[in-house]
Each structure stands twice: as C-alpha cells, then as structure tokens.
Amino acid sequence: MATLDELKMAWGERGSAIAAPEQMAAATFDKIVRTRVKKHTNTAMQYFWAAFVLQILVYALLGHVVVKYWVDRQVVLTALAGVVMYVPFTVVLMRRFKAIARTSMDKNDAYSLQKSIQQRYDYLQRFYRFKQLYEWILIPVSSAIGVFLVFRIWVPGGVQAHWMGAAITLAVTLVSCGVAIFAENKRNFERPLGELRAVLGEFEAGDEPS
Amino acid sequence: MSESVDSTFLQQINQNLGIAHKICRGYFQDKEDRADAFQEMMYQLWRSYESFQGNAKFSTWMYRVCLNTAMTYKRKSRKVGFDSLSGWHDQVAESAAAGREEVDLLFEAIATLSPVNKAVVLLYLEDLSYEEIAGITGLSRSNVSVKMFRIKKELEVLLKKMMN
Numbered sequence: 001m002a003t004l005d006e007l008k009m010a011w012g013e014r015g016s017a018i019a020a021p022e023q024m025a026a027a028t029f030d031k032i033v034r035t036r037v038k039k040h041t042n043t044a045m046q047y048f049w050a051a052f053v054l055q056i057l058v059y060a061l062l063g064h065v066v067v068k069y070w071v072d073r074q075v076v077l078t079a080l081a082g083v084v085m086y087v088p089f090t091v092v093l094m095r096r097f098k099a100i101a102r103t104s105m106d107k108n109d110a111y112s113l114q115k116s117i118q119q120r121y122d123y124l125q126r127f128y129r130f131k132q133l134y135e136w137i138l139i140p141v142s143s144a145i146g147v148f149l150v151f152r153i154w155v156p157g158g159v160q161a162h163w164m165g166a167a168i169t170l171a172v173t174l175v176s177c178g179v180a181i182f183a184e185n186k187r188n189f190e191r192p193l194g195e196l197r198a199v200l201g202e203f204e205a206g207d208e209p210s
Numbered sequence: 211m212s213e214s215v216d217s218t219f220l221q222q223i224n225q226n227l228g229i230a231h232k233i234c235r236g237y238f239q240d241k242e243d244r245a246d247a248f249q250e251m252m253y254q255l256w257r258s259y260e261s262f263q264g265n266a267k268f269s270t271w272m273y274r275v276c277l278n279t280a281m282t283y284k285r286k287s288r289k290v291g292f293d294s295l296s297g298w299h300d301q302v303a304e305s306a307a308a309g310r311e312e313v314d315l316l317f318e319a320i321a322t323l324s325p326v327n328k329a330v331v332l333l334y335l336e337d338l339s340y341e342e343i344a345g346i347t348g349l350s351r352s353n354v355s356v357k358m359f360r361i362k363k364e365l366e367v368l369l370k371k372m373m374n
Contacts, residue, residue, distance in 0.1 A: 003362070003366060004331075004361075004362045004365050004366060005362075007312055007313070007316050007335075007369075008334070008335050008337070010312050010313050010316075011313055011316065011335045011336075012335075012337065023224040023227070024220070024223065024224055024227060026217070026220055029220055029223070029252060029256075032249045032252045032253060033252070033253055033256050035249065036249060036250065036252075036253030037253070040253075111274070112274070112345065112346060112347055112348025113274060113277055113278055113281065113329065113346060113347045113348055114347060114348025114349065115348055116274075116278050117278065117281060117282060120282060192284065195282075196282065198325075199281055199282075199325050199326060202324055202325065202326040202327075203326055203347070203348060203349060
C-alpha cells in the first residue's frame with residue numbers, strides 16, 4: 001500500500017496524462033468566454049427584469065387608480081404613497097445588485113482563497129440583509145395598500161365595513177408572498193451563504209487540536 | 211477586457227491547463243458538473259486576468275482562481291445545461307480515466323475530502339511548499355502542516371480500503 005508521499009511521485013509522473021491531451025485553440029476559449037458572458041449577463045438581467053416588471057405593474061396599477069379616482073383624496077394619497085415608497089427601495093436594490101454582479105472573483109492577484117471567499121460572502125450577505133429589510137417592510141406595506149385600495153374602490157363600505165374579509169385577504173397575500181420569498185431566498189441566498197460559511201469555518205478551524 | 215482572447219494569456223493558460231483539469235477532477239465527480247466548472251474556471255481566469263499584476267507566478271494565480279471557482283461553484287448544470295465543446299471535454303475525461311492506476315484511486319479518495327482539504331492536498335501533490343500552499347489558501351503555515359498531517363492519515367486509510 002503506497003503512502004501519500006509515494007503517490008505524489010506517481011502524480012508527478014502521470015501529471016501530463018491528466019492534463020489536457022491537446023492545447024486549447026483560441027476559438028474554443030473564445031466560445032467558452034462568450035457563452036459564460038452570456039450566461040452571467042442573463043442571470044443578472046433576470047433580476048433586473050423581475051424588478052423592472054414589478055415596477056411597471058406597481059406604477060401602472062397605482063397610476064390608473066390615481067387618474068380614475070382623482071376625486072377620492074384618500075385613494076389618491078394611498079396610491080401615491082405606494083408609488084413613492086417603491087422608488088428608493090428599488091434604486092438601492094438595483095445598485096447593490098449591480099455591485100455584486102460586477103464583482104470579479106479575484107480583483108487582486110495577491111488575495112488568498114480565504115480572503116476572496118470571505119469577500120464574496122460579505123458582498124452576498126450585505127445584499128441579502130438589504131433584500132430582507134426590503135421584504136420585511138415593503139411587502140407588508142404594499143400588500144396593505146393594495147388590500148385597502150381594492151376594498152375602498154370595489155367593495156361598498158371598504159375595509160371599515162368588511163375588516164374581517166380585508167384581514168383574510170391581507171393574510172392570504174402575505175402568506176403567498178412569504179412562501180415565494182422563502183423558496184427564493186433559500187435557493188439563492190441561504191444555501192450559497194451556508195456553503196460559503198462552511199468553507200470559511202473550515203479555514204478558521206484548522207489550528208484546533210484534534 | 212473585450213471578449214477576445216489575448217495570445218500571451220492563452221499561451222500561459224495552455225501551459226498550465228492541467229491545473230484546471232486536476233482541480234475539476236478533484237472537486238467534481240459528475241461529468242457535466244466537471245465540464246461546466248471547467249468552463250467557469252476559464253471564464254473567471256479571462257475575467258480576472260486584467261487584475262493579474264504578476265506579483266505571483268502565473269501558475270500560482272491560476273491555482274488560486276481555479277480553486278476559488280471550484281469551492282464556490284453551484285452544482286446546477288443538470289438544470290441549466292452548458293454548451294458542448296464538440297467532445298473536447300470527453301476526450302479529456304477519457305484520457306484521464308485510461309488505465310486506472312493509483313492516481314485514479316487517489317482522485318477518488320480526494321473527492322471524499324472537504325473543500326479546503328481538497329485544495330491543500332491538490333497543491334501538495336503539485337509539489338508546492340507549505341509556505342506556497344499557505345500563501346494561496348490564506349491558511350497559516352502551521353495550519354497547513356496540521357491539515358496535511360490529518361489529510362495524509364485520512365487518505366491512507368481510504369486508499370487502503372479502496373485497494374482491499
């Protein structure tokens with residue numbers, strides 16, 4: 001049975017066989033780069049379009065309400081509050097997302113693996129924290145605005161006359177949003193952050209006695 | 211950097227291409243994941259090359275970028291797919307698998323290690339000194355030494371089991 005040091009010799013001897021059997025042509029490398037640029041851009045654009053479409057929907061719906069029910073001061077003010085509330089959140093969210101999307105893995109060639117992974121973790125964690133704040137504030141408030149407007153406009157008596165129905169509608173809306181957000185966060189943030197945390201933990205745990 | 215490949219860069223990549231293949235083989239068992247991760251490594255190398263200031267050797271920098279990519283790679287190739295490169299990767303895999311020897315068993319044993327331990331042992335097998343390994347990974351020299359001691363024991367037990 002060979003020891004690792006003996007296997008190291010075999011590794012060196014067979015190194016050339018493990019390496020590529022032929023050199024990579026410029027066209028092949030170019031194709032890889034173009035495919036990856038497209039893939040990474042598409043991922044970034046998916047987020048951009050999701051936020052953009054949400055903005056369009058919010059502004060279109062609230063704009064329609066403001067124009068159609070211009071005489072109802074309460075409706076107009078609530079709708080305008082919804083419009084104003086969305087703008088700063090989306091601007092900051094998109095700026096932070098842009099910062100993550102543009103972050104190269106190794107901006108500094110002197111960075112160690114640990115430092116690069118820590119940097120990646122910090123960027124993702126900061127973005128996730130802001131996203132959570134966005135979700136905790138914006139989703140309940142905008143759902144409440146939506147429910148209020150729907151009941152005010154289409155249900156005679158509004159929320160005051162049908163508070164139970166309004167509360168159930170709000171609860172259903174929040175639960176639906178919550179389930180979707182939970183699944184999205186788990187896939188795109190919790191899991192990757194957990195994996196990065198595990199790797200960083202391993203870097204830090206090395207000196208402990210066994 | 212524009213989307214065209216600099217000839218000096220490509221030459222250096224080709225001279226050190228084995229680094230990416232060995233890391234892919236050590237980190238990914240699934241053929242699709244391996245090919246996808248390889249493409250991601252090439253992309254990250256191309257993307258980071260602009261910031262490569264020559265403070266370290268090209269191979270050292272390449273190890274760092276490829277290991278970073280392998281450690282943070284999301285295994286999702288089965289869902290999103292990747293572009294085939296006309297069987298180029300299959301050729302690589304077949305070549306590497308030809309004649310299963312101790313090295314192939316060693317790859318299998320390395321696959322069972324944790325991500326950081328994989329990085330440490332792959333660099334050790336490439337004959338890098340503990341100082342160099344510490345520089346690439348960010349671990350202290352003593353930490354590398356402790357890790358290597360444990361990895362050696364772990365791998366020897368695993369290889370013994372595999373051979374029996």
